[in-house]
Every structure is written in structure tokens, then in C-alpha cells.
Amino acid sequence: MNGSVVLRRIGGGVLVLWLVSLLTFALIQLLPGDAAQAIAGENATQADVDRIRHELGFDLPVIEQYFRWFSNVVTGDFGTSLYSGRPVTELIFEAAPATLSLTVMAIVIAVLVGVTAGIAAAIRQGGWLDRTITSLATFGIAMPSFWVLMLLLLPFAVLNRWLPATGYAPMSDGLWPWLSHILLPATALGLASAAELARHARGCAADVLARPYIRTARARGATGAWLIRRHVLRNAAIPVITVLGLHVGRLLGGSIVIESVAGISGLGTLAIQAILQRDYTTIQGYVLFSAIIVVLVNLVVDLLYGWINPKVRA
């Protein structure tokens, strides 16, 4: 992939992020009635409302408000929380590690389970293993992740106490405390992606295995494991990466509910608290931060494409 394509993709990403910033800014402008009044609450005095209006710059023209806000955002300053008065960036960086562990672990589980199951189904096409995996995948896509987590918690944490039912331990506490807290939530979160990956990997692997060069390789005496490594995995990588790019946003959204069931204080918990506390600057920061992650991941996906598949190197 040459430099100008990379630059164009990055430019596209920046443009999208700028539009997202407009959108999140507009959200606050959409507050019904007087925004300052809504933030101050029903029992606030007129003086309180005026103070809030001035502090947030609501007494300035909209364009000027936007430029003030945007120039801060560009430097990483998402404003201060209306509830706690702490910088929103700080709140986000405190909450992000738990959510990122959860989503990254969910992706790892989704890829391991999904790709293995999909390739196994493709090798045993039409057999009972294939039928089982295909029907399980159909169910997996239809299951709400938080319900899956409740079902997983029942045997592992409620009826038996093998794993903790709630909470989170950072990796600095040790690998097992971290893993034991995150394993069930990440499995539940990643299941739907695993199911979708299994479908794509099966389709792709079946496609590759039907090619004449596979028969040639078999005739030369290539073993199954070698074929899988050499041909199937490499070809399956493209749909896997595409699906992952599409799923990042869904996983981040899904982690909101999963965190609430698993009692993990991450970005989702931060967002829900912010909503209940009418802490609009934190919500703005949360939406913008999530969008930045999605755009970045998709940028990486786009660039990986060109690297894996020379055909799209334009």
C-alpha cells in the first residue's frame, strides 16, 4: 500500500471524527428547553442557573461555544464532570482499562472459538459436527450477551462459588485474579462475535478446501495440519478481520450491559452513572472516546487489509 492511500484513509478517519464531534456537541444543544436549567435541576435558584450558563459558556454564540469546546477536545481536554468536578479525561482513563480488558479478552475468545469451530465445521462438511456448530452459531447470534452471562454465572458463581460473580481486579493484582473476574463476562460478550466469525470462517474455509490446488497439495502428500496452516488460516484471516472491525462498536456497546451485570466499573458504568446524574460533559466525553476507538480500529483494519491481501493494494 503506498503512502497516498494511507494518508487518504487517515484523512477519512479524521473527517469522520470531526463529524462525530459535531454530533456529540449538537446533542447538548438538543437538551429540551434551557440547557443550563436542565443541568442545574428543577430546584436550582436563578443565580445557580446563571452561574452554570456562564461556566459552560452557554451565554456565548453557538459557533463560538463549539470552537471553544473543540479546541479543548483536540488537546485531549474533554471538560470537567458536571457532577464530580473532575476532568472527564481523567474519569475516562480510570475506567478504560477494565472495559478494554473485557473487550480485548472477548475478541481473543471470539477469534479462538469462532475460527476453530468454523474451520472444524468446514473440514467435516455435512457431518454431525458441522450441523452442530452451524446450529450453535445460529443460536449464539440470537442470544443477548447479558443473558448469556447470567446463565454462565448460575453454575460457576451462584450455585457453586468457583469464580467470583462480580467485580474486577486489574492485571497488576496478578494474572489469576484478573482472569477469574474477566473470564465469564468476556465469554458472554464475545459469544455473538464468535458465532458470526464461525459462520464466516466456515464459508471461507469450505471455499478454500474446494479449490483444485488443495487436491494437488493432498496428492503431493500434504497433511491436514499443514494445509490448514498454509492455506486455510491465511485465507480466513480477511473475513475475520472484517468482522472484527465491524464488531468493535458492538462490543463496546455490549460491554455497558455486561459491566452492569458483572459489577465491573468501566466505561459503561461511567456512562450509566453520568446519565443518571445528568452529567452531560462526561456523556459527551464517553461517546467521543468510544467513537475514537472505533475509528482507530477500523483504520488499522483497513491498513491490515492491504497488508494481508495484495489484491486490494490500490
Added chain:
Amino acid sequence: MTATLQFQAGPAPAVGTARRGRTSTVASLMRRPSFVVAAGFLVFLVVVAALAPLIAPHDPSAQVLEDRLKGPSWSHLLGTDDLGRDVLSRLVYAARLALLAPLISVSVAILLGVPAGLWAGLRRGWVDAVTGRLSDTLLSLPGLAFALAVVAVLGPGLFNAMVAMGIVFAPSLYRVVRGATLAVAEESYIESARAIGCSTRRIIWVHVLPNIAAPFLVQVTILMGVALLAEASLSFLGLGVQPPDSSWGSMLEVAYQNQYDAPLAVLPAGTALVLTVLSFNTVGDAIRDTVARRRDS
């Protein structure tokens, strides 16, 4: 199923073969057992929702506090919840929201995505560039996060949340419609239609819409399932449906709060959710496979 019929009731396609082609698409769909079962379940759900007062054995909000968190019995087939309300009756009444909530989202997505997709596909140029960027922007917002932000601004409530989800879904319909329209617009009969002076409106109704019906329907049924899952998530968090109304999502929240006292209470509402989403997806998959097969043959 009903959606299919409605779509066919639109203006008749100009070419006779197209109409025959579509009726036999329905016929070959009906030969698929998975489609018949899934569509049958959805029809069943519509009937249950419509006749909820006749079907529900109890008043869904009648509280019998001495019967709290009871397991299944003859008087309460699926047991009772934390306020002694009959779970089966609540499940039956919540079927209404399970259909209504996705319908709100998908309608919003159709209203935004289809005209934009048609416009971009037919006009291309700057229209395509602008709508494409907008669609990329919405796609980069985690749907649930955006819905949460809208709920934060407009206040908790199912309608606001579902409209917000509809806005997030619009790009996926936009992409499908735009892609299909671009493909159709390349066909020589569109050029002929223009040459004999057909208006853009007529070209859309007669040539474009019938040809994009299949990919559109596939996307709509799949979005119905996604919207239902989103509704359940938001209601589970207490930001969607508000008491005294209840949905399968808010029922799951009640069951979750009492999971140590009644561990199996998470099953009824969860199963109802899975079966409904599964049916939407199966119908969508069946339409896709049938149309793809007919195109190949």
C-alpha cells in the same frame, strides 16, 4: 411475512416476468422448513400480542405479595416475580413491546436510510459523498452508547431510545439500498427508460424498488432482531421501558436482582427473547438464500 406481503401490494412491476418471479420466490420460501417455523413463530407472536388480554391467565400487574418468587405451579405456569406477579401473563403482555419497539427503530431507519440510499445511488457525485460520510460517522458510534446519550438528553423512555437506535441503524439500510440502486442504475433498461422520458419517480417505483426489495427485506428482518436485543439491553439497564410497563429486558432485570433466591427465573424472558431474535434472523437468512439460489439458477 406481513412485510413481504405489504411490499408486494405496492405498484405492479412493469415487466410480467418480474411478478411471476417474486410469487415463486414466496413459494420456494414456503418449501423451507426453517422459514415456515420461524415465520410461524412470528405470526404466533403477533397473535399473542394482539390477544394478550384474552390469553394472559392473570392481570400482569396484579401483585400477590405472599406469592413472591414462587416456582412454576398450576395457577402460575411460569411462577411469580419479586412482587408476586404472574410471569406468564407478564411475558404475554411484553410480547407487544417486543414487536413494537423494533418496529419503531426499523421505521426510523427506513425513513432515513432508504431515501438517502436511493438518492446517493441515482445521483452519485457530491450527494453520494456527503451521505456516505454521514453514514460512516453514524457507523463509528457504538449504537448503544449513542442511544444512551440520546436517552440522557431526552430522558429515559422506550420511544426516545428506539428512535436513537433507528438513527444508528439507518447506515446499514443506506448501504444496502445504495449498493443495490447503483447496480440497478447501471442496467441498460434504466437508460432506455430515461431515454423515453420516464420521470425519476417512475423509474424508482417501477424499476429500482422492485429490484432492491430482496436485499432490503433481508436487512430489515435482521435489524428487527438487533433492535429487539438493543431494547432488551436498554430496558435491562432501566433506561428503556419505564414501570408500570414491562418488556422482556426489564423482566430479566428483575430476575437478575433475585438470582440467588430464584436462579431459574432468568429462563422465561430470556428464552422468549432468543426465540424471537432467532426467528427474525432465520426469516432474513431464508430470504437471502432463496434469492441467491434463484439468481444462480
